[in-house]
Amino acid sequence: MAVLIELSKEYGYVVLTVVAYAFLNFWMTFQVGKARRKYKVFYPTLYAIESENKDAKLFNCVQRGHQNSLEMMPLFFVTVLVGGLQHPVIAAALGVLYTLARFFYFKGYATGVPDNRLKLGGLNFLAIIGLILCTASFGINLVIREAI
Numbered sequence: 001m002a003v004l005i006e007l008s009k010e011y012g013y014v015v016l017t018v019v020a021y022a023f024l025n026f027w028m029t030f031q032v033g034k035a036r037r038k039y040k041v042f043y044p045t046l047y048a049i050e051s052e053n054k055d056a057k058l059f060n061c062v063q064r065g066h067q068n069s070l071e072m073m074p075l076f077f078v079t080v081l082v083g084g085l086q087h088p089v090i091a092a093a094l095g096v097l098y099t100l101a102r103f104f105y106f107k108g109y110a111t112g113v114p115d116n117r118l119k120l121g122g123l124n125f126l127a128i129i130g131l132i133l134c135t136a137s138f139g140i141n142l143v144i145r146e147a148i
Helices: 011-039 056-086 088-109 114-118 123-147
Strands: none
Touching: 011 056, 011 088, 056 088, 056 114, 056 123, 088 114, 088 123
């Protein structure tokens, strides 16, 4: 049976959160490009090799900060967009927290000391768990509504 979902005006905040993350991703992409030029790591090389480049660790930390954000992006987008259908304000707030935390995650990683990514960046895990719970709540409510 089909389910009709009406979007509240607050869902716009969810959409804006996704847009903010997209801008963050573009910014991280440019940071990796700058690091490529600075540390002389040219395409198509994904990661520098320490035996070939004395700055390999510094470049790799910048690259890894962005790569990890790309790896988490599908989970973030799905959970914020689906969870936001039922809890738009909560999902948007968690999405903003996630986006800010990913900024600090990247900045910390880019220092060349990987543990620095978790100082404020570690809050992204709290935000993603909240978004998973929002999404689960939406799914449970759909199942319950269908059963009644």
